[in-house]
Amino acid sequence: MSRPTTGDFGQRLRELRARAGLSQERLAHQAGLSVRALADLERGRTTGPQRRTVELLTRALGLGADEAADLEAAAAAGRPRSAPGPATTGPLLSLPRDTHDFTARGHHLTDLRALATAADPAYPPVAVVAGQPGLGKTAFATRAAHLLAPLFPDGRLWLDLRGMDAEPVRPGDALARLLRALGVADRSQPREPEERAALFRSLAAGRRLLVVLDNAVDEQQVRPLLPGSGTCFTVVTSRNCLSGLEGVHRVDLPLLRREEAVELLTRILGPERVEREAQAARDLADLCGHLPLALRIAGQRLAARPHESLTKLADRLRRQERRLDTLRAGDLQVRAVFALSYHQLDPVARLLLRRCALAAGPDVSPATAALLAGVPLDDAELHLEALADRGLLQTAPTAERYRFHDLLKLFAAERTAAEDDPATRDAALDRTARWTLARATAAALHFDAERHATGDPDPATAPVGREEARAWLEAERAQWLAALQRARTTGDHRQVLDAAEAMHWFSDLTKHWHQWVEVFGRAVDAARALESRQEEATHLNYLAWAHNTCAHDARAALDTARSALAVARECDDLYQTGWALVYGASALRRMDRNGEAVTWLRESVDCLRRDPSSRGRLAELTALNALGITLRERGRADQALDIHRRGVDICTRGIPGQDPHLLALYRGVTLQHVGNDYAALDRWPEAEAPLRQCLAIFEEADMPAWSGPAGLDLGRVLRRLDRGEEARAVLASALHILSAHHHPRQAEAAAELDAFDSTPR
Structure with missing residues (x-):
């Protein structure tokens, strides 16, 4: 058979299909094309199909080498003449301008370069840069594209998908723009988005392209734009995390560190201006929450006003109610950037974001958020996750808790004031x-x-x-x-x-x-408001304890204990009277007024002994222990040992109606004092056993605030007994616990370890 001459591709395809006795539906099925795509080819709506499409048709029609070459020639005649490359991508999709003051992100850029250079053609790499508004995702993608451009000689394409607009770019329109940039004329493009996607993948498979899809709205918008094979590299930026995209490399841009934030200000303003007001620059970094957009706005605002000081701007930003007003420079506004994301939320998500700003503390649980918003917990959990996916809240690493960036919290609080x-x-x-x-x-x-x-x-x-x-x-x-x-x-x-x-x-x-000073102080106020004198005495005692033990304010503790003593005596309450004397004595001891403390404690023991209740016995134990400690500190350790042994006897006999667990704790405290009495008398071997017992009791009860000091006391005894390695281990553990709880004896533990280490061996 003679070889037909090359002519119109659509006509040739119809002739070959008719000769093979195939319907359009059958040929489309065998070639893996849609019926509409095949119809467009035969009617001349698509004049220059790509080589991959021609190969699929050739195999489905069972053509020989000559006929296949002839069909390919007909297709080639309808393709664009110019080869796509850097010069033919057109201004529409050219890279945006890079900035000379781009700062930090070095290791993230290094990771992208490694990803681009080690790409497997079977799995063209995709990097997703997602995160909260203002992190500098677009600036990062711009810098990355310019740095990686030499690796992609066949073209660098930038497409803004306008994910924050009311109507983001549709995938079909995005594909049309990408195809146009690759040299496919509008009249040669398929009509259906799926076929445009197939054509884009076919074109991209044979080229080394860098494609940046900026400001994506969701996975459905992005998926059709991703190459299926070849050596293309795609970078996607989005405020949404796009967690549904499979097999992508995720770039987690953190907030700038403080030094990086100051460096950005330095690059915008110049080193001399920043060095003149170094502390103000650091303050600006903190007040901007280390957020790149806020820092850039602050920097550009100052750059436009060279006569203004950094300190002046920092002082304005310290006014929380005006901070977002101040963070604007020309058409750049932090508030506007946040508002774009906020207005895309559904009503429940907006409500939750606003109400989360009412929560106390640095973070909020789903339960608290649900209460504040007045929505079911299940709904709150789902919407909080969605807010985190959009970068408007940050998740905790292990707990189910959420927190704001500082500026986003100000924005949410503004919306609360405006809308609720x-x-x-x-x-x-x-x-x-x-x-x-x-x-x-x-x-x-x-x-x-x-x-x-x-x-x-x-x-x-x-x-x-x-x-x-x-x-x-x-x-x-x-x-x-x-x-x-x-x-x-x-x-x-x-x-x-x-x-x-x-x-x-x-x-x-x-x-x-x-x-605890705050807690019991409010309780005292509440008791006074209710005119409950007995509860007032009780909570004055708790408050005296808090002043002394938690706030380490002996003067406030003594004044409060005296108030408690006056109210308790007025109520003829032996129990609260005894406790007021204990807490007052404790404050006196901190003030080195030990003689007065002994007097208060002896009176307390006598008072509590007259209280017949079981709780009176526990309070008596406390008073005995405190009296013994004070005697020991005055150099009368032998008397202290007798006092503390009386306490051990009470614990051994038991107290009817008392919880065994609680009594065990009291026994532990008393044994600790007995051990320290022996130590004060240089009876080191006898000191070890009671201290070991008390430490075991506190550890079993999971009370580190008590086990830390007990461990210190035991470690000191073991060191005197020349039990070197054991003493070191016990002291190190005690120091760790005391430091974690900011206990005042942590310095004592550190000194013991230092003394241990400096002792010749």
Whole structure:
């Protein structure tokens, strides 16, 4: 058969299909094309199909080499004449201008270069740069594209997908622009987005292209634009995390470090201006939250006003209510960038973002967010995850908690003030405070030896056991403290008192929390508001303890103990009178007024001995221990040992009705004093056993604030007994615990270790 001459591709294709006896549907199926694509080829709507398409048709038609070559020649005649390359990508998709002051991100750029140079043609690499507004994702992609450009001689294409617009670029339109940049005329492009995507993949497979898809809205917009094979490299930027994209390299741009933030300001303003006001530059970095966009705005604002000082701008930014107003330079505004993301949210997500700004502390749990927004917990959890995916909230590494960037929190608070009326905000805060304080009270009662945990507002999600209760109280400390203040402000004095009373035993486990002064101070105010003199005496005593033990303010502790003593005596309350004398003596000891402390403590022991209750026995134990300590410090360790042995006898005999766990703790405290009495008498071998026993009791009870000092005392004894390695290990452990809890004896532990290390061996 003679070889036909080369002519119109569509006509040739129709002739070959007819000769093979195939319908359009059958040929399209065998070639892996759509029927519409095949129809467009035959009708001449697509005049120059790519080589890959021709190869698929050739195989489906069963053509020989000559006919296949002839069909390819007909297709080639309809293709664009010019070869695509850097000069033919056109201004529409050319790279944007890079900036000379781009700062940091060095190792991220290195990672992208390594990814680009080690690409496997079977899996063309895709890098996704996602994160919160203002991180500098586009600036990073621009710098990366310019640095990587020499690696991609066949073209560098930049396409803004306008993900923050009301109508982002549709995938089909994006593909049309990419194809046009690669030399495919509009009249030669398929009509259907799927076929445009196939054509783009076919063109990209044989070229080394760098494609930057900036400002993507979601995975559906991006997927059709990704090459399927070849050596192309695609960089995608988005405010959404695009977690649905498979097999991509994720670039996690963090906030700038402080020194990097100052470096950016230096590159914008010049080193001399920044060096003249070095501290102000550091303050600006912090006030901008180390966010690149905010720093750039601050820098460019100052660059446009060379006569203004950095200190002046820093002072303006310190006014939180005006910070977002100040962070604007020309058409650059931090608030506007945040607003673009905010207005894309659905109503529930916007509500949650606003209400999260009302939460106390650095982060918020889904439960608190749900309470503040007045939405079901399940809905809150889903929307908080979506807010995190959009970069508007940050997730905690291990806990189910969320936090704002500082500037985003200011923006959310602005929206709360603008969109939620005061009555609605107050109702949200009241609802959350009541629930939070009820849970805090129930959780704290897990540590009360005399009462059981009851009254949780949601028993199905309530903490179970001491470990969970402690974890909740620690994680939500800022929230329940704020709830306590809210209850005081709204006049719910009974809830304040109940919560503070429940916290009494828990406070002993967390003596390093200075907030106990705040807790018991509010309880005193509540008792006075309720005119409950007995509760006033009780919480004045707790407050004296907090001043002395947590805040280390002996003067305030003594004044408060005297107030408690006066109220307790007025009420004829032996128990609170005895405690007031104990707490006053403790403050006197801190003030080196040990003689007065002994007098107060002897009176306390006599007073508490007359209280017949079981709690009176425990208080008597405390008074005996404190009296013994004071005697030992005055050089009368032999008398102290007798006093503390009396305490051990009380523990050994037992106290009817008392929790064995609580009595064990008292026994541990008393044994620690006995051990220290022996040590003060240089009876080192006898000191070891009681100190070991007390340390074991505190460790079993998971009370590091108590086991740390006990370990220090034991380590000191072991060192005197020449038990070198064991002493070192015990002292090191004690120092670690004491340091973690900011205990005042940490310096003592460090000195013991230093003395141990300096001792000749």
